[in-house]
Amino acid sequence: MTLKIAPSILSADFARLGEEVRAISTAGADYVHVDVMDGHFVPNLTIGPAVVAALRPHTPLPLDVHLMIAPCDPLIPEFAKAGADIITIHAEAGPHADRSVQLIKTLGKKAGISICPATHESALDYVLDTVDLILVMTVNPGFGGQAFLPSQLRKIEAIRAKIATSGRKIDLEVDGGINPTTAADVKRAGANVLVAGSAVFQGEARDYARHITALRNA
Numbered sequence: 001m002t003l004k005i006a007p008s009i010l011s012a013d014f015a016r017l018g019e020e021v022r023a024i025s026t027a028g029a030d031y032v033h034v035d036v037m038d039g040h041f042v043p044n045l046t047i048g049p050a051v052v053a054a055l056r057p058h059t060p061l062p063l064d065v066h067l068m069i070a071p072c073d074p075l076i077p078e079f080a081k082a083g084a085d086i087i088t089i090h091a092e093a094g095p096h097a098d099r100s101v102q103l104i105k106t107l108g109k110k111a112g113i114s115i116c117p118a119t120h121e122s123a124l125d126y127v128l129d130t131v132d133l134i135l136v137m138t139v140n141p142g143f144g145g146q147a148f149l150p151s152q153l154r155k156i157e158a159i160r161a162k163i164a165t166s167g168r169k170i171d172l173e174v175d176g177g178i179n180p181t182t183a184a185d186v187k188r189a190g191a192n193v194l195v196a197g198s199a200v201f202q203g204e205a206r207d208y209a210r211h212i213t214a215l216r217n218a
Helices: 014-026 049-058 073-082 097-106 152-166 180-189 205-216
Strands: 004-007 032-037 063-068 086-090 110-115 133-137 171-175 193-196
Touching: 004 032, 004 205, 014 032, 014 049, 014 205, 032 049, 049 063, 049 073, 063 073, 063 110, 073 086, 073 097, 086 097, 086 133, 097 110, 110 171, 133 152, 152 171, 152 180, 180 193, 180 205, 193 205
Parallel strands: 004 193, 032 063, 063 086, 086 110, 110 133, 133 171, 171 193
Antiparallel strands: none
């Protein structure tokens, strides 16, 4: 199983975001992870579609947009238009997750669904036949730099088993507290896409390739 690295620009230098995205693109990243927070669903406020559109010319990599917003449906078309390649919504963000997933698919984008640490993996059962990606939050969403929650390893294992049973090719992504040590744990549990913020965006831009390689080789 090929391991993909998705640096989260939440930990990048926002004063030179275009440069940071170009730097991780040349450093060997597979995706550019964009954390969108609304100050309502999660206790933080980050960026909107205009920033995604501004970043689109700076990288050929897929833009992996994680919507931590509620309601999400009104803004899904805006992020699709801005250049998102993967749009992930939260199972907890509203009562109609399947409708949101279908909307993403009709816009020609890959659809992901995410669950928070306290959400049971059974919340995914009725969208396994449509999603392209499942994102397990290994911290409580809202802020970067939090410590990894080991309790989520059992959940990752359970979801990997569900994916295997489904027979579908679904990426299993993890986000929160990922570093070379925890990367090894989640990879063993079955994850194949790792979101990492501070573990990548530390030091100078010339260091990013070394950090990405360390995660990939964990």
